[in-house]
Amino acid sequence: MQIAFIGLGNMGAPMAINLVKAGHSVKAFDLSADALARVKAEGGQIASSAQDAATGAEVVISMLPASQHVEGLYLGKDGQAGLLTHINKGALIIDSSTIAATSSQKVAQAAAAAGIGFIDAPVSGGTGGAIAGTLTFMVGGSDADLERARPVLEKMGANIFHAGAVGAGQTAKICNNMLLGILMIGTSEAIALGVANGLDPKVLSEIMRRSSGGNWALEKYNPFPGVHENAPASKGYAGGFGTDLMLKDLGLAQENAMSVKASTPLGGLARAIYAAHSIAGHGPQDFSSVIKMLQK
Ligand code: NAD
Numbered sequence: 001m002q003i004a005f006i007g008l009g010n011m012g013a014p015m016a017i018n019l020v021k022a023g024h025s026v027k028a029f030d031l032s033a034d035a036l037a038r039v040k041a042e043g044g045q046i047a048s049s050a051q052d053a054a055t056g057a058e059v060v061i062s063m064l065p066a067s068q069h070v071e072g073l074y075l076g077k078d079g080q081a082g083l084l085t086h087i088n089k090g091a092l093i094i095d096s097s098t099i100a101a102t103s104s105q106k107v108a109q110a111a112a113a114a115g116i117g118f119i120d121a122p123v124s125g126g127t128g129g130a131i132a133g134t135l136t137f138m139v140g141g142s143d144a145d146l147e148r149a150r151p152v153l154e155k156m157g158a159n160i161f162h163a164g165a166v167g168a169g170q171t172a173k174i175c176n177n178m179l180l181g182i183l184m185i186g187t188s189e190a191i192a193l194g195v196a197n198g199l200d201p202k203v204l205s206e207i208m209r210r211s212s213g214g215n216w217a218l219e220k221y222n223p224f225p226g227v228h229e230n231a232p233a234s235k236g237y238a239g240g241f242g243t244d245l246m247l248k249d250l251g252l253a254q255e256n257a258m259s260v261k262a263s264t265p266l267g268g269l270a271r272a273i274y275a276a277h278s279i280a281g282h283g284p285q286d287f288s289s290v291i292k293m294l295q296k
Pocket of ligand 1: 006007008009010011012029030031032035050063064065066069073096097098099123124125126127240241242245
């Protein structure tokens with residue numbers, strides 16, 4: 001199957017590489033030369049532009065930072081036509097970026113008018129899950145489009161959930177990430193408190209992991225350096241999931257909460273904490289670096 005893959009960052013590159021390893025013909029594009037080189041080194045074909053990647057593709061996958069990048073790519077910007085004018089009629093778009101559900105719906109409507117299928121398929125599982133091919137996909141779209149996408153999604157993920165119509169995948173994703181953002185702050189607070197009392201962070205983390213406070217951060221993504229060898233905390237908080245991306249997701253959650261008049265007080269507080277952490281200069285670092293705000 002001929003696949004176009006646009007956006008080869010911390011998540012997109014390993015996802016595209018897994019498709020190459022599964023035998024798909026992948027033509028990839030990113031604005032960054034370093035990102036392109038990484039995928040080329042693993043056997044992916046490099047495109048000169050997003051249009052070049054998408055020409056003739058049966059499936060177009062995008063993994064971009066935020067709503068404006070996805071809308072700009074497909075619908076166009078600055079007077080330039082979007083990618084929808086270059087994608088074959090009958091092709092399928094799989095957008096795995098975490099963006100506003102309303103943006104997914106806007107792009108899906110324009111795609112449908114051009115005879116192109118669309119699903120939103122944001123992911124969970126972090127860079128470790130992207131590399132291992134064990135991501136969880138949260139899909140919004142029709143049954144038929146999900147079934148067309150399934151053989152491709154299965155090469156990148158271990159769990160595929162159908163959340164509902166277009167946009168529902170994004171809504172599930174921001175609920176999950178609001179919880180994750182809160183959990184990471186809570187986990188950081190608890191570890192910082194223990195360390196301030198002289199406890200060994202590894203021993204304390206293991207106690208909590210096996211107790212009622214156990215959660216994903218304690219399992220796989222400990223915010224304290226040296227507890228998990230492969231977590232961003234042990235690599236100077238490089239790579240992983242940027243604080244600014246978490247801030248974006250918590251913003252999406254708050255916008256959504258306002259639109260449906262939901263009460264999300266901890267989500268709001270978490271957004272304010274990551275915003276302060278970003279302003280202090282940690283925006284590009286992994287979001288688990290939020291522990292720095294809480295340590296002596
Ligand atoms: P990233 O910043 O590492 O990568 C984004 C890539 O998109 C960059 O390489 C950038 O050059 C490229 N890009 C931006 N605009 C482009 C355009 N117009 N054309 C081509 N390339 C373009 O981000 P990431 O961590 O890979 O995250 C991507 C998305 O996945 C985000 O929406 C994020 O919220 C979500 N996500 C990330 C993680 C994680 O752990 N990093 C986990 C789940 C979901």
